[in-house]
Amino acid sequence: MITDRAGDQLAAADEWTPSQRQLQREAYRRRRARRSTVIALASTAVVVGLLVAGVVGSPGWPRVQQTFFDPVKAVEAFPDVLAGLWLNIRVMLVCAVLIGVIGLLLAILRTLRGPVAFPFRLLATIYVDLFRGLPLLLVIFLLGFGAPALRLQGLPTSVLFWGGAALVLTYSSYVAEVFRAGIESIHPSQLAAARSLGLSHVQTLRFVVLPQAVRRVLPPLMNDLVSLQKDSGLIAVLGVIDAIRAAQIATATDFNFTPYVVAGALFICLTVPLARLTDWVAKRQGLHTTAGVP
Incomplete structure (x- = not known):
């Protein structure tokens, strides 16, 4: 009887499924992760774009490009x-x-x-x-x-x-x-x-x-x-x-x-x-x- 009871407990443990609250937490974390990724990419694109625009738009850029980036x-x-x-x-x-x-x-x-x-x-x-x-x-x-x-x-x-x-x-x-x-x-x-x-x-x-x-x-x-x-x-x-x-x-x-x-x-x-x-x-x-x- 003890062996059967232990086997039932192990089977119940194997059949564990997350609760609704746990599923909501995981979904919330995934949304936050996606949101953070989008914000990071957007801010990086803005900063890089401003830096590139500042360098390329400088008066001496054509000469620098010809001398250093030929x-x-x-x-x-x-x-x-x-x-x-x-x-x-x-x-x-x-x-x-x-x-x-x-x-x-x-x-x-x-x-x-x-x-x-x-x-x-x-x-x-x-x-x-x-x-x-x-x-x-x-x-x-x-x-x-x-x-x-x-x-x-x-x-x-x-x-x-x-x-x-x-x-x-x-x-x-x-x-x-x-x-x-x-x-x-x-x-x-x-x-x-x-x-x-x-x-x-x-x-x-x-x-x-x-x-x-x-x-x-x-x-x-x-x-x-x-x-x-x-x-x-x-x-x-x-x-x-x-x-x-x-x-x-x-x-x-x-x-x-x-x-x-x-x-x-x-x-x-x-x-x-x-x-x-x-x-x-x-x-x-x-x-x-x-x-x-x-």
């Missing part, structure tokens, strides 16, 4: 700019891996405790302070034009190599601070619990601290990747033919700046999807850490 020039410059962008992408990917490794190593050195580790903490702190204080463009100039003149044994003299090295050195200092913030956000009780279970300091760092720290700082790390993707174009000042340099070469023939617009549009096509992915990861991390537990 479709014929854009088609001519597109293949060379796209080939240069592929160099930017490769530089960004290689540098991102090196930045992650060096930044994590610096963060670990800065979080070491004890007097024996003081020299390592000091060197890591000096490194971070130095390269965070120097403008990236200045580091690119110093390494790109100065380091090849030293003719160091075993190191290439290519300006592309030293331009990438400048990106790695500068961004590693910022990424190190991001990693350090994640490491220090782990509650000391977790370290004490890991040590009480017999884990060494290295094992605690590897299995307890770093997995949580990296997961917590993933959104800011992805923001740094977005910035690196844009700043990879700064190596153009060394003469490397990337997207920006290719646009500059195309512009120098007739002083039409449309190739720069093409390069900017290509960079945006790379940056916007990565930025939206960063927002999604940040929202997901926020939902996962709402209760204070990663």
